[in-house]
Amino acid sequence: MFRIGRGGRKRPFQKLLSISADPLNQFVRLFYKLNESKSISGIKSPMNHLTASSCCSWLYAIAVLLAGCSTIPTHTSNKPREDTVTLGGYSTRFQDGDEHRNHNITLATGRLDGTTIAPGATFSFNQTVGNRTAEAGYQIARTLSVTGDEPALGGGVCQVSSTLFNALLLADLELIERNAHSRPVHYVPPGRDATVSYGAKDLIFRNPHPFPVHIRGTVAGNRLTFLVTGPESLPYEVQLVTEDAEDASPRRVMEVVGTTQSRPDHWKLRAIYVKLYRIRVSSGVPFGKERISNTLVLTGLDRDEVRP
Numbered sequence: 597m598f599r600i601g602r603g604g605r606k607r608p609f610q611k612l613l614s615i616s617a618d619p620l621n622q623f624v625r626l627f628y629k630l631n632e633s634k635s636i637s638g639i640k641s642p643m644n645h646l647t648a649s650s651c652c653s654w655l656y657a658i659a660v661l662l663a664g665c666s667t668i669p670t671h672t673s674n675k676p677r678e679d680t681v682t683l684g685g686y687s688t689r690f691q692d693g694d695e696h697r698n699h700n701i702t703l704a705t706g707r708l709d710g711t712t713i714a715p716g717a718t719f720s721f722n723q724t725v726g727n728r729t730a731e732a733g734y735q736i737a738r739t740l741s742v743t744g745d746e747p748a749l750g751g752g753v754c755q756v757s758s759t760l761f762n763a764l765l766l767a768d769l770e771l772i773e774r775n776a777h778s779r780p781v782h783y784v785p786p787g788r789d790a791t792v793s794y795g796a797k798d799l800i801f802r803n804p805h806p807f808p809v810h811i812r813g814t815v816a817g818n819r820l821t822f823l824v825t826g827p828e829s830l831p832y833e834v835q836l837v838t839e840d841a842e843d844a845s846p847r848r849v850m851e852v853v854g855t856t857q858s859r860p861d862h863w864k865l866r867a868i869y870v871k872l873y874r875i876r877v878s879s880g881v882p883f884g885k886e887r888i889s890n891t892l893v894l895t896g897l898d899r900d901e902v903r904p
Contacts, residue, residue: 735749761799786870810824
């Protein structure tokens with residue numbers, strides 16, 4: 597049995613008394629007051645025959661039952677509870693043979709797994725994962741650039757951010773920042789990718805729900821999966837839809853400097869605009885349609901013969 601210190605000894609409940617004014621806390625206040633006064637003269641029959649010690653013991657036992665646990669909790673764990681439900685989830689696949697890239701994917705996923713986003717709190721991919729450096733364990737692997745695949749430190753991490761981007765959208769978290777790749781990626785549909793670069797481009801969401809949500813990331817075989825869980829399910833379903841994929845004529849020309857030519861090569865960009873929407877559905881009826889992004893997706897390059 598838990599005992600409250602007497603005679604100048606430290607009283608563990610003193611901190612608890614100032615935390616909140618909920619019914620359980622008020623009950624504990626009564627328990628503490630009785631124990632301090634060592635008297636139950638204020639309690640009417642039929643309890644007048646009880647001693648202060650036995651009364652305090654009963655009060656504490658009832659308080660524990662009201663709390664629903666063997667001890668009164670003093671902190672919240674950062675790990676997901678076993679009784680949580682899935683609010684949203686998404687999976688992507690990657691190639692088995694790309695050892696360095698797969699290593700980076702597994703490393704970044706491990707940094708995200710177990711992350712808790714409190715109600716109203718903001719989640720930052722870069723702050724959670726950290727800088728993708730060799731000291732942090734990242735390796736050189738292929739990454740996407742405007743002209744194709746190039747080796748870079750931390751290659752593959754953008755597949756992690758893109759997979760998480762879709763999972764957080766399906767969990768109906770509020771998008772604060774997202775950046776698109778310069779070219780389409782193979783692991784998510786057009787308009788549903790999210791590139792990251794430490795110190796420059798981030799993926800940021802805010803938790804609008806009245807309860808904390810947890811991020812659970814796993815890598816099994818060549819499949820990367822993120823689940824966003826919470827203590828209760830949403831009263832509606834969330835769907836992601838891409839619409840209005842239309843041709844775009846970007847009014848810009850990319851200049852690529854050739855190493856064997858006396859003048860630069862000029863290229864025109866071929867692209868499409870892809871609009872991504874989030875739709876809530878309740879009992880088969882859609883509501884709350886929200887446009888997430890209008891992404892310019894580069895589909896190819898053409899040499900510009902007009903320019904000199």
